[in-house]
Amino acid sequence: MDLGIAGRIALVNGGSAGLGRGAALALAKEKTKLFVTARGEERLMQCCEDIARETGADITPIVADHSSDEGRETILSICPSPDILVATCSPPPFSGDFRTVGRAEWEEALSLTLLSPVEFIKAVIDGMVERKWGRIVNIATGAAKYPAAMRVLSGPPRAALVNYTVAVAKQVAKHGVTINNILPGMHHTPGIRDMFDSQAEANGTSYDEEVAKFVKQVRIPVGRFGDPEDMGMFVAMFCSEMAGYATGQSLVVDGGMGNSIF
Numbered sequence: 301m302d303l304g305i306a307g308r309i310a311l312v313n314g315g316s317a318g319l320g321r322g323a324a325l326a327l328a329k330e331k332t333k334l335f336v337t338a339r340g341e342e343r344l345m346q347c348c349e350d351i352a353r354e355t356g357a358d359i360t361p362i363v364a365d366h367s368s369d370e371g372r373e374t375i376l377s378i379c380p381s382p383d384i385l386v387a388t389c390s391p392p393p394f395s396g397d398f399r400t401v402g403r404a405e406w407e408e409a410l411s412l413t414l415l416s417p418v419e420f421i422k423a424v425i426d427g428m429v430e431r432k433w434g435r436i437v438n439i440a441t442g443a444a445k446y447p448a449a450m451r452v453l454s455g456p457p458r459a460a461l462v463n464y465t466v467a468v469a470k471q472v473a474k475h476g477v478t479i480n481n482i483l484p485g486m487h488h489t490p491g492i493r494d495m496f497d498s499q500a501e502a503n504g505t506s507y508d509e510e511v512a513k514f515v516k517q518v519r520i521p522v523g524r525f526g527d528p529e530d531m532g533m534f535v536a537m538f539c540s541e542m543a544g545y546a547t548g549q550s551l552v553v554d555g556g557m558g559n560s561i562f
Contacts, residue, residue: 304541306331310384313337313366313420316344318489319439320388322528326536328357335379337362367412372419381427384539387417388439391491392453405453414457418464425472434477435539438465442483442554462550469548478547480538485554487526521556
């Protein structure tokens with residue numbers, strides 16, 4: 301399906317792996333002019349090479365930390381006027397007892413998951429308004445809607461991000477600019493693989509066995525974890541020409557794990 305965004309300039313922050321890579325791949329398939337950022341040079345370069353080989357898309361890798369002032373300056377000097385902004389990041393670590401989460405951990409999580417996307421939105425949104433077209437999608441977390449003690453470093457900052465973006469979305473909607481959020485559940489990402497591989501090693505099991513155990517414990521109705529490529533298609537949908545009437549929305553993609561009718 302042609303989403304009507306071929307040739308649009310798209311910036312994907314945190315796009316070298318996991319859900320960010322899934323979003324970058326989906327936008328590359330739509331023939332956007334793609335800029336992908338990440339901190340790790342080797343993985344980013346390999347990701348961009350693989351996607352370009354698969355799709356033939358025009359992709360520019362940018363090695364930078366989008367949560368830092370210096371990194372944002374570098375990224376925006378190379379891609380100052382994107383039509384599409386997709387923001388994601390490596391999620392903060394799962395937390396144990398909430399009492400053990402220190403101030404430094406909170407400040408790092410807030411910088412990465414709240415302040416960085418807010419600063420990028422402020423930097424690019426006026427250009428979108430002037431051009432009368434823009435799409436912003438934040439890949440956040442299901443924990444923003446469904447609080448969980450093990451995700452206190454991820455859920456609260458991103459709940460604040462959702463609140464902020466919905467408020468801003470109402471201000472720019474009349475100019476053809478939309479802002480939406482995706483709230484993913486459990487997906488096969490490098491971070492999730494590392495966590496469940498560690499559990500498997502400790503328990504003498506396998507990654508697949510640990511995933512199956514978790515799926516049963518939390519009762520994910522579809523009976524599995526999601527794939528980053530599938531998530532990427534939801535991002536592309538929100539970025540499409542046809543999605544101009546959907547803004548300020550937060551779409552949960554968690555295999556039916558959350559118990560809510562809205």
